Amino acid sequence: MIPAAFDYHHPSDIDEVLALLDEHGWEAKILAGGQSLIPAMRFRLAEPGTVVDVNGLAELERFEESDGFLHIGPMVRHATIAGSELVRDRYPLLSDAAEVIADPLVRNRGTVGGSLVHADPAGDWGSVMLAYRAELTVRRAGGERTLPIDELFLTTFVTSLEPNELVTGIRIPAASDGEGGAYEKLERKVGDFATVGVATQITLADDGKVSAAGIGLTAVGATSLRAAAAEGELLGSGAEAAAIEAAAVKAAEASSPTADTRGSEEYKRDMVRVLTGRALRRSVDRARAAS
Numbered sequence: 001m002i003p004a005a006f007d008y009h010h011p012s013d014i015d016e017v018l019a020l021l022d023e024h025g026w027e028a029k030i031l032a033g034g035q036s037l038i039p040a041m042r043f044r045l046a047e048p049g050t051v052v053d054v055n056g057l058a059e060l061e062r063f064e065e066s067d068g069f070l071h072i073g074p075m076v077r078h079a080t081i082a083g084s085e086l087v088r089d090r091y092p093l094l095s096d097a098a099e100v101i102a103d104p105l106v107r108n109r110g111t112v113g114g115s116l117v118h119a120d121p122a123g124d125w126g127s128v129m130l131a132y133r134a135e136l137t138v139r140r141a142g143g144e145r146t147l148p149i150d151e152l153f154l155t156t157f158v159t160s161l162e163p164n165e166l167v168t169g170i171r172i173p174a175a176s177d178g179e180g181g182a183y184e185k186l187e188r189k190v191g192d193f194a195t196v197g198v199a200t201q202i203t204l205a206d207d208g209k210v211s212a213a214g215i216g217l218t219a220v221g222a223t224s225l226r227a228a229a230a231e232g233e234l235l236g237s238g239a240e241a242a243a244i245e246a247a248a249v250k251a252a253e254a255s256s257p258t259a260d261t262r263g264s265e266e267y268k269r270d271m272v273r274v275l276t277g278r279a280l281r282r283s284v285d286r287a288r289a290a291s
């Protein structure tokens, strides 16, 4: 189908983007990679009167380690992360996930920011950013705020962003010694959305005990989910097999999958348990190697 008519804007700076969002409110939509917005417009699920294209704004493409963070501009493409040597060396959870998002065509266009704001519970970046405890920088005309990732997702395809707000930055803590992460995704075929996905990130202290843990779940609830009780099982443990199994069971309990063509509720819940165990074991191996 052909989208409904809309006005197209391609501003040359962020202030202009913010002014347009302020003027048009709910009528306006940001165009990032277009991989979710354009299909929604073509199916007339979204009919924005104004489309504000933010491609080409260098500030939104920032991708560097500085000030104790890895800064990922919202317009950084999935393929940029998948192809980054820095990410491969220091951020294995990001690397694991980027490689299994969709196919090369979608990875070349789709962006991290677009994926997070689209708020599809089956999107891989949501759970990854929960595991990393990411923070977003959000701007509107005349103001800026920091939004912890835990406060972004309200329900399926709905975020806490106001219609006049633009995500201008995403940051995760810079990698340090004793950290490791992993992403496990069950998919029906290469390039598919997750049936179930699990993102884990852990930090081991000098004594080998877990000092920080992040676990995010993909496609098993109305939003990407944090498995907080599972994280609690790991803290202070030696990441031994029993602690990992206890965390995996708690992660499964935190999920609330629905049955569909990809599987039953019971199957998906059990896959959360299995994949959490696998992701944690790989995270621990990577954390020990980085100690």
Ligand SMILES: Cc1cc2nc3c(=O)[nH]c(=O)nc-3n(C[C@H](O)[C@H](O)[C@H](O)COP(=O)(O)OP(=O)(O)OC[C@H]3O[C@@H](n4cnc5c(N)ncnc54)[C@H](O)[C@@H]3O)c2cc1C
Residues within 6 Å of the ligand: 029, 030, 031, 032, 033, 034, 035, 036, 037, 038, 074, 100, 101, 102, 103, 106, 109, 110, 111, 112, 113, 114, 115, 116, 117, 118, 122, 123, 124, 125, 165, 166, 167, 168, 191, 192, 193, 194
């Ligand atoms: C065939 C196919 C397979 C896919 N498979 C997967 C998969 O396996 N895993 C996965 O995670 N995803 C998958 N996707 C989704 C893909 O990752 C999209 O790229 C992503 O969901 C949206 O990113 P985008 O940059 O294309 O955003 P767009 O479609 O341009 O925008 C999405 C939404 O975010 C808003 N937005 C974008 N940027 C900002 C910003 N900076 N501030 C405020 N609002 C903003 C837009 O207004 C829009 O509402 C798939 C998509 C397709 C078409």
